[in-house]
Amino acid sequence: MDVLTAMDLLKKNGFKYTDKRRDLLQLFSDEKRYLSAKEVQDSLKENYPGLSFDTIYRNLSTFSELDILEETELEGEKKFRFTCPTKEHHHHLICLKCGKTKEINACPMENITTDLSDFQVTGHKFEIYGVCQVCVS
Amino acid sequence: MDVLTAMDLLKKNGFKYTDKRRDLLQLFSDEKRYLSAKEVQDSLKENYPGLSFDTIYRNLSTFSELDILEETELEGEKKFRFTCPTKEHHHHLICLKCGKTKEINACPMENITTDLSDFQVTGHKFEIYGVCQVCVS
DNA sequence: CAAGCAATAGTAACGATTACGATTTATATT
DNA sequence: AATATAAATCGTAATCGTTACTATTGCTTG
Incomplete structure (x- = not known):
């Protein structure tokens, strides 16, 4: 974008x-x-x-x-x-101080073993939070 | 609990x-x-x-x-x-209408291949959203 | 360049949450 | 059981982020 x-x-x-x-x-x-x-x-x-x-x-x-x-x-x-240049579905590692992100390539939905059939699944959220090197110092 | x-x-x-x-x-x-x-x-x-x-x-x-x-x-x-009876770290499948949950046994953090070392990781969130069988009908 | 309509400013309204002073109540002590 | 004291609560106001409204401005198209 x-x-x-x-x-x-x-x-x-x-x-x-x-x-x-x-x-x-x-x-x-x-x-x-x-x-x-x-x-x-x-x-x-x-x-x-x-x-x-x-x-x-x-x-x-x-x-x-x-x-x-x-x-x-x-x-x-x-x-x-x-919007990230990566067109495919992805998730983020996010710095809670400055909002800087790093893309995470894998989506946890691909490895779900839990049976989800008793819900009509509409979405999911996976985010890792932290502080980037700039903000930590 | x-x-x-x-x-x-x-x-x-x-x-x-x-x-x-x-x-x-x-x-x-x-x-x-x-x-x-x-x-x-x-x-x-x-x-x-x-x-x-x-x-x-x-x-x-x-x-x-x-x-x-x-x-x-x-x-x-x-x-x-x-608090869920399951003592171990876990995540949830959540009905957005009534708040009913189902536990997800796996944590996506275990399968991360992305290098996280340039952030000081403090937490993460993984939730699957949907509508439960009671609310969907 | 004028008409039509989207975009905007300024401000009010809103919903969720937090905060405050006055009062009530649980608990420990006598 | 009566009392002291500190926590808990009420009633309400303040706050924060977001949305909504009306009058005005300004893009766009013919």
């Missing part, structure tokens, strides 16, 4: 081109880690001092639905990151 | 015996599934119409710290269930 592809995706789905969206996408493209809405606001407030919550949350939600962003919830807060 | 063991654990840690705590624990003992604070309030309001948020959240938090309850967060809401 990159900014241009993302803007094309927006256009293709009837969304409009705005500077805020470009800059928002550029931010995720630069950072490549999980960001909260608050962090987004902080990062963009230099150029857009009055950036509205509505704008931030609505766009993050839109981007997530279009698979431009990957979404998770850490410690009661929604976090978003630019 | 059962109510008596839990009350003993409380005593042993300097907490007091109250009817509310007993009934709260009895609720979890009866239900054996993930409950939200709101569900707890609803279930107990017959006997304790004015049960305070403070009381509910503080006790849930205390119980969780003493490992009387297992805690997770589903769809932005904290959920608690009586």
Whole structure:
């Protein structure tokens, strides 16, 4: 995923081109880690001092639905990151301090021996948490 | 985990015996599934119409710290269930409608081939979500 | 360049959780 | 049994993250 592809995706789905969206996408493209809405606001407030919550949350939600962003919830807060280049289904090792991630190649669902047939399975979550080398020091 | 063991654990840690705590624990003992604070309030309001948020959240938090309850967060809401009889580390298949669980015997951390050494790993989460047979019909 | 509609700002509302001062209650001590 | 004291609770307010609303702005297309 990159900014241009993302803007094309927006256009293709009837969304409009705005500077805020470009800059928002550029931010995720630069950072490549999980960001909260608050962090987004902080990062963009230099150029857009009055950036509205509505704008931030609505766009993050839109981007997530279009698979431009990957979404998770850490410690009661929604976090978003630019969709990984790895197209296949994957999981993450996540730094709880800065949101930096590392991809985990295996999916635990492949090795389940427990019988799941008495539930209609709709999804799963596997995340490893920690502190990255930069944040630990 | 059962109510008596839990009350003993409380005593042993300097907490007091109250009817509310007993009934709260009895609720979890009866239900054996993930409950939200709101569900707890609803279930107990017959006997304790004015049960305070403070009381509910503080006790849930205390119980969780003493490992009387297992805690997770589903769809932005904290959920608690009586600690499973299985002492060993385990994971859950969870019904998103009623909180009913089924234990998963394997832990994905055992089969990780990805190198984790550039992070100081502090924890992980593996949950399978779905709808149980009762809720699906 | 004007019409139409999406996007946004500013702000209010919301739901879950936490926090607070005043009061009540469990427990240990006398 | 009466009392002291410290914990537990109530009633309510504050907080935090998120969503929703209305008026206004600004993309896009003909």
